[in-house]
Amino acid sequence: MAHKETDVLIIGGGVTGTAIARELSKYAVSVMLIEKEVDLAFGTSKANSGIVHSGVHDRPGTLKARLCVEGNRLYPQMAQELDFLYKNNGAVVVARQEDEIPALKRLVDQGRQNGVTGVRLIGHDDLLTLEPHLSPELAGAIEIPSGGIVIPFDLVYALAENAVANGAEIMLGTAVTAITEEDGAFTVQATKVATVATQAAQTASAAYASQAVQKTVTVRSKYIINAAGLHAGKVAGMIGDDSISIRPRKGEEYLLDRRLAGFVKRTIFPLPTPVSKGILIIPTVEGNIMLGPTAHSTDSFDDFSTTATGWREVFDYVRQLAPELKASDLITSFAGLRAASNHDDFIIGPSAVSPRFIHAAGMESPGLTAAPAAARLICDHLKEAGLRLLPKSNFIPVRKVVRIRDLSAAEQAQLMQQDAAYSKIVCRCEYVSEGEIRDAIRRGATTLDGVKLRTRSGMGRCQGGFCTPKIIGILSRELGVPPEQITKRGPGSPLLAGRLRSAGSGGGAHGAHGVSDASGMHGEYDAAAAEEDGADA
Amino acid sequence: MHEVNVDLLIVGAGPAGLAAAIAAAEAGTGEIVLIDRLAELGGILQQCIHNGFGLRFFKEELTGPEYAQRFMDKLADFPQITIKTETMVVDIARDQRTNRVTTVNARDGLVIYNASAVILAMGCRERPRGAINTPGTRPAGIYTAGSAQRLMNVEGFLPGRRAVILGSGDIGLIMARRLTLEGIKVEAVIELMPYSSGLTRNIVQCLDDFGIPLYLGHTVTEIIGRDRVEGVVVAPVDSNRVPDLKRAFRVDCDTLVLSVGLIPENELSLQAGIELDQATGGPTVDSDYQTNVPGIFACGNVVHVHDLVDDVTEESIVAGRSAAAFVRNLRAQRTQHAQCAQSEQRVQREQCEQRGGGDSGDSGGSDVSSIQPAKDAFITIKAGRNVRSVVPQRLRRDRPSVLYIRVANPEQDVVIGAGGLRRKLRHVTPGETVRLTMAPEYFPEESQLTVTVEKSEA
Numbered sequence: 001m002a003h004k005e006t007d008v009l010i011i012g013g014g015v016t017g018t019a020i021a022r023e024l025s026k027y028a029v030s031v032m033l034i035e036k037e038v039d040l041a042f043g044t045s046k047a048n049s050g051i052v053h054s055g056v057h058d059r060p061g062t063l064k065a066r067l068c069v070e071g072n073r074l075y076p077q078m079a080q081e082l083d084f085l086y087k088n089n090g091a092v093v094v095a096r097q098e099d100e101i102p103a104l105k106r107l108v109d110q111g112r113q114n115g116v117t118g119v120r121l122i123g124h125d126d127l128l129t130l131e132p133h134l135s136p137e138l139a140g141a142i143e144i145p146s147g148g149i150v151i152p153f154d155l156v157y158a159l160a161e162n163a164v165a166n167g168a169e170i171m172l173g174t175a176v177t178a179i180t181e182e183d184g185a186f187t188v189q190a191t192k193v194a195t196v197a198t199q200a201a202q203t204a205s206a207a208y209a210s211q212a213v214q215k216t217v218t219v220r221s222k223y224i225i226n227a228a229g230l231h232a233g234k235v236a237g238m239i240g241d242d243s244i245s246i247r248p249r250k251g252e253e254y255l256l257d258r259r260l261a262g263f264v265k266r267t268i269f270p271l272p273t274p275v276s277k278g279i280l281i282i283p284t285v286e287g288n289i290m291l292g293p294t295a296h297s298t299d300s301f302d303d304f305s306t307t308a309t310g311w312r313e314v315f316d317y318v319r320q321l322a323p324e325l326k327a328s329d330l331i332t333s334f335a336g337l338r339a340a341s342n343h344d345d346f347i348i349g350p351s352a353v354s355p356r357f358i359h360a361a362g363m364e365s366p367g368l369t370a371a372p373a374a375a376r377l378i379c380d381h382l383k384e385a386g387l388r389l390l391p392k393s394n395f396i397p398v399r400k401v402v403r404i405r406d407l408s409a410a411e412q413a414q415l416m417q418q419d420a421a422y423s424k425i426v427c428r429c430e431y432v433s434e435g436e437i438r439d440a441i442r443r444g445a446t447t448l449d450g451v452k453l454r455t456r457s458g459m460g461r462c463q464g465g466f467c468t469p470k471i472i473g474i475l476s477r478e479l480g481v482p483p484e485q486i487t488k489r490g491p492g493s494p495l496l497a498g499r500l501r502s503a504g505s506g507g508g509a510h511g512a513h514g515v516s517d518a519s520g521m522h523g524e525y526d527a528a529a530a531e532e533d534g535a536d537a
Numbered sequence: 538m539h540e541v542n543v544d545l546l547i548v549g550a551g552p553a554g555l556a557a558a559i560a561a562a563e564a565g566t567g568e569i570v571l572i573d574r575l576a577e578l579g580g581i582l583q584q585c586i587h588n589g590f591g592l593r594f595f596k597e598e599l600t601g602p603e604y605a606q607r608f609m610d611k612l613a614d615f616p617q618i619t620i621k622t623e624t625m626v627v628d629i630a631r632d633q634r635t636n637r638v639t640t641v642n643a644r645d646g647l648v649i650y651n652a653s654a655v656i657l658a659m660g661c662r663e664r665p666r667g668a669i670n671t672p673g674t675r676p677a678g679i680y681t682a683g684s685a686q687r688l689m690n691v692e693g694f695l696p697g698r699r700a701v702i703l704g705s706g707d708i709g710l711i712m713a714r715r716l717t718l719e720g721i722k723v724e725a726v727i728e729l730m731p732y733s734s735g736l737t738r739n740i741v742q743c744l745d746d747f748g749i750p751l752y753l754g755h756t757v758t759e760i761i762g763r764d765r766v767e768g769v770v771v772a773p774v775d776s777n778r779v780p781d782l783k784r785a786f787r788v789d790c791d792t793l794v795l796s797v798g799l800i801p802e803n804e805l806s807l808q809a810g811i812e813l814d815q816a817t818g819g820p821t822v823d824s825d826y827q828t829n830v831p832g833i834f835a836c837g838n839v840v841h842v843h844d845l846v847d848d849v850t851e852e853s854i855v856a857g858r859s860a861a862a863f864v865r866n867l868r869a870q871r872t873q874h875a876q877c878a879q880s881e882q883r884v885q886r887e888q889c890e891q892r893g894g895g896d897s898g899d900s901g902g903s904d905v906s907s908i909q910p911a912k913d914a915f916i917t918i919k920a921g922r923n924v925r926s927v928v929p930q931r932l933r934r935d936r937p938s939v940l941y942i943r944v945a946n947p948e949q950d951v952v953i954g955a956g957g958l959r960r961k962l963r964h965v966t967p968g969e970t971v972r973l974t975m976a977p978e979y980f981p982e983e984s985q986l987t988v989t990v991e992k993s994e995a
Contacts (some may be wrong), residue, residue: 027727049695124811215725256665263959289570301762304674304675304763305672305673305674305759305760306672306673307672308672308758311670311672315781327670328668330667330668330670331665331668332665332666332667333670334675399932408640409538409638409647410538412641412647413646413647416641416646416647417644417646420643420644420646421643423641423642423643423646423647424623424642424643425574425625425627425641428574428625431627461665462662462663463665463666463667463668464664464665464684465662465663465665465681465683466662468684469684469687469688469692473692483692483694484694487677488676488677488764488765489677490764491764492763492764492765493676493677493764493765494677494765495677495678495696496688496694496695496696497694497695497696497697497698497791497792498692498694498695499694499695499712500689500693500694500695500719501719501720
């Protein structure tokens with residue numbers, strides 16, 4: 001049973017938790033982040049639309065309005081420091097008919113009250129000049145210059161990696177099970193689930209009987225931040241705080257081919273509905289067009305399915321805004337659950353049960369935009385609760401990654417000369433090299449999805465058809481485990497069910513068919529050596 | 538980063554690229570560079586370890602790797618062919634005089650080839666789950682048929698234990714048998730259309746022989762399972778392909794194999810300004826397999842998805858020879874042009890250029906259009922009744938061409954008509970292309986020829 005101690009324990013490794021970890025890592029305190037999934041950003045953040053909202057949508061006087069506008073202003077510098085993809089592309093909210101114009105005017109006023117600058121009402125003609133592919137039927141719009149876009153998981157990894165570089169510790173695949181408070185500190189019980197895939201299960205029913213090995217972890221922490229997203233109510237309940245209840249609101253998103261890059265420049269919003277900002281047309285930083293999300297409350301905390309009705313709802317709607325959109329450009333879809341709470345606003349502040357247990361909950365839209373500002377507010381609450389936050393003199397504000405597709409030909413050539421791994425292109429659709437995949441694994445990816453979210457490999461139009469075997473091979477080599485143990489996203493999601501009986505041992509299929517493929521899945525992982533290691537252990 | 542001048546660059550060393558390279562070398566082309574992104578030559582053939590290849594071209598039955606090996610062995614006879622494996626072509630750009638092909642690999646880094654001619658032989662890719670928009674979750678265990686085939690036949694791993702296959706194209710059928718032979722239970726093959734798009738011989742040998750049920754007119758309406766596939770929901774579809782969810786049923790499985798169509802891989806072609814045929818998804822080509830861009834040729838599955846590799850070989854030989862002729866003509870023209878430029882007297886130079894073509898001013902330059910046949914040397918093909926696509930799309934008037942005709946719908950007792958040519962067939966289906974040799978005597982006077990499939994009167 002592992003035992004750890006820290007000043008602040010953050011529960012939840014989404015954008016809220018990692019933004020807090022990064023903010024706290026500026027100070028001379030010990031910070032630990034605990035996440036139940038095997039990787040960061042595997043919950044709500046993964047399926048976020050990636051919009052850096054302006055703040056026009058939020059009711060004046062709310063935390064949502066204040067932190068959204070503050071957060072929005074923090075993004076440009078943060079993107080520069082942390083090298084995540086960010087674009088200040090602007091946004092428009094469109095009116096479909098004349099009778100919607102008054103509602104647009106109210107949004108302009110609301111934006112001004114919230115401190116959003118540059119918002120202006122524009123007519124039909126100006127709208128089509130800005131965005132020529134929108135429907136000529138639209139009546140008018142407001143233009144919002146401060147709107148932006150990011151890739152949500154790219155942001156999360158940037159925040160987390162910088163936090164870790166500044167001393168924060170992250171525990172993945174570890175679920176909090178109980179919290180007790182005594183003598184001015186919390187004792188947090190958690191379970192770490194590690195999987196050991198059983199070698200070649202022989203029957204269908206025993207397939208994937210990967211042995212779940214459970215380990216108990218205890219963390220003693222002076223302060224706890226509840227950034228548990230969908231599970232924030234459950235975590236609050238562990239200290240007897242029943243003030244938070246989360247009712248997930250599902251959103252389905254549909255991603256179109258990158259050949260449509262530039263179809264719209266700004267994020268296109270319809271007028272908001274009572275429960276959401278509506279179904280949008282989002283130009284992603286990488287050039288795809290994303291359509292969605294839907295917004296439907298659900299009782300399930302793990303329903304990540306897309307539906308035929310969801311697709312029709314999204315597609316029928318966006319075609320009213322941009323009739324040229326074609327279903328045949330669809331490359332993938334996904335769904336996420338928003339952590340919608342029983343409160344009208346974000347829930348940020350100390351629990352009524354303990355002043356040292358601070359909530360960062362109910363972070364539905366504009367939660368991603370607000371996250372960096374919310375992190376500052378959390379620091380204020382920690383100070384009020386008695387934590388001394390002294391700035392570190394050795395704080396490193398910057399973090400960098402290699403993305404060869406963003407480099408000029410000359411820069412690429414130079415990099416490739418220094419490190420040939422950057423010249424082995426593994427994902428052809430998104431132009432991702434083996435060097436970047438190796439880097440992603442060394443930065444913390446342990447699964448196929450973890451590599452995909454960090455590098456974009458497998459996100460393109462072929463959706464991993466070409467690169468999946470290669471990435472399994474690189475993961476196997478870098479992690480020192482056999483390919484059968486590589487999963488899509490952690491326990492229960494193995495990609496392979498064992499070796500071919502005809503493949504024999506040792507040389508594997510390569511020996512059998514005389515194919516030598518240095519870049520294949522067997523990589524440099526030595527199965528025989530690993531088995532010996534296992535026997536010794 | 539450095540630049541290399543070559544006569545011919547071939548993108549892709551699958552069956553198309555291999556045959557084209559050898560044909561071009563045999564026809565006397567100088568420096569040829571053959572590029573492939575994989576470590577081994579042969580492309581998809583290397584993972585097609587089943588037999589049935591080469592029945593027409595070699596008059597014997599080979600496995601995929603054996604078929605590829607025939608060409609790989611022959612490569613050794615041609616030192617002018619440089620092979621670059623594990624090399625990715627990043628960009629193809631045209632400029633005035635040449636095709637600039639940017640490539641990257643671990644040995645040479647970024648290299649730009651200036652190629653007089655290019656043959657596109659990138660093949661095709663599989664349509665993924667997202668493109669068919671199957672509802673449900675996104676667990677591990679969803680593979681395209683080709684990916685599953687590679688995992689098994691090249692890498693030596695089992696993709697799962699209990700599979701459902703969506704799509705009854707040839708790859709889906711072949712994989713049903715392959716999975717079964719490795720002890721994976723194939724619960725069902727599901728086909729949206731009321732007929733299979735696979736070869737009849739594959740339905741018999743891969744499904745019937747193993748008692749695997751084929752559900753025609755059905756589709757997968759939901760994928761179930763959070764982490765790994767746990768099952769799929771299958772429902773019959775009506776004539777508009779809309780699923781009838783009232784009659785849906787669940788099939789338990791841990792793997793869903795998708796064989797739902799192949800898409801010619803033309804991202805590079807589009808970069809080079811090549812015009813694509815909406816029906817085939819590939820470049821429009823003429824009888825020489827030249828695209829609309831002079832000096833850029835295309836062959837194999839990048840042009841249209843073939844049923845048989847033998848057909849790929851046949852058309853790739855045409856492409857290779859045509860590219861060789863193009864390079865030869867370009868050389869001759871440049872030599873003449875250079876001679877003209879050396880002529881002292883202006884009058885002489887003008888006469889010289891009138892004889893040989895080539896634009897003045899750009900000394901040593903080449904106007905590739907001057908070595909192209911005139912526009913009226915071609916007949917444009919149109920797809921008529923019950924014809925989905927025809928390749929080539931432009932026929933040379935002066936020679937016979939082989940047409941590959943894909944019908945839109947299955948039909949019994951038909952007559953295929955193309956100009957003066959009529960051929961009776963008992964049965965046509967979209968799964969089997971009709972191969973028709975068009976001789977000049979059947980060409981009409983007009984510049985256009987419509988290929989039709991009509992009901993036979995008899």
